[in-house]
Amino acid sequence: MTETVPPVIPAPNKLTQFFWDGAREGKLVIQRCNNCQTYQHPPEPVCHHCLSFDLGSGEVSGQATIYSFEIATQAFHPYFADKLPFCIAVVDLPEQAGLKMITNIVDTPLEDISVGQAVEVTFRELDSEFSLPVFRPAAS
Ligand SMILES: [Zn+2]
Numbered sequence: 001m002t003e004t005v006p007p008v009i010p011a012p013n014k015l016t017q018f019f020w021d022g023a024r025e026g027k028l029v030i031q032r033c034n035n036c037q038t039y040q041h042p043p044e045p046v047c048h049h050c051l052s053f054d055l056g057s058g059e060v061s062g063q064a065t066i067y068s069f070e071i072a073t074q075a076f077h078p079y080f081a082d083k084l085p086f087c088i089a090v091v092d093l094p095e096q097a098g099l100k101m102i103t104n105i106v107d108t109p110l111e112d113i114s115v116g117q118a119v120e121v122t123f124r125e126l127d128s129e130f131s132l133p134v135f136r137p138a139a140s
């Protein structure tokens with residue numbers, strides 16, 4: 001008998017709600033300082049650049065470049081057991097030097113994934129409330 005394990009669902013808080021709201025609408029939204037316009041991810045209560053507490057958010061292009069990646073071959077939660085192997089990656093977002101996010105690379109054979117590869121955001125619905133931003137090879 002195969003048991004369907006539900007996905008791990010995010011637990012948004014005041015700092016992260018905008019990110020999940022954006023993802024549900026198919027938008028990649030990153031925290032941005034209202035004072036100095038610096039992006040930062042993951043969201044923090046204070047701007048790392050100017051120390052302002054006046055933080056907002058902004059939609060980014062969804063384009064990215066793979067900075068680093070690994071292929072997961074072991075499930076650390078039962079939900080992932082039937083999804084192995086899969087790719088966990090750190091991607092560089094072009095909007096700002098050093099702006100990175102951790103994600104999954106999807107819709108490609110794992111052996112085709114490489115550092116420096118151009119990717120673009122897409123979304124995977126986790127349930128009726130949450131979608132997860134993931135990346136796939138960029139359309140050329
Ligand atoms: Zn700032």
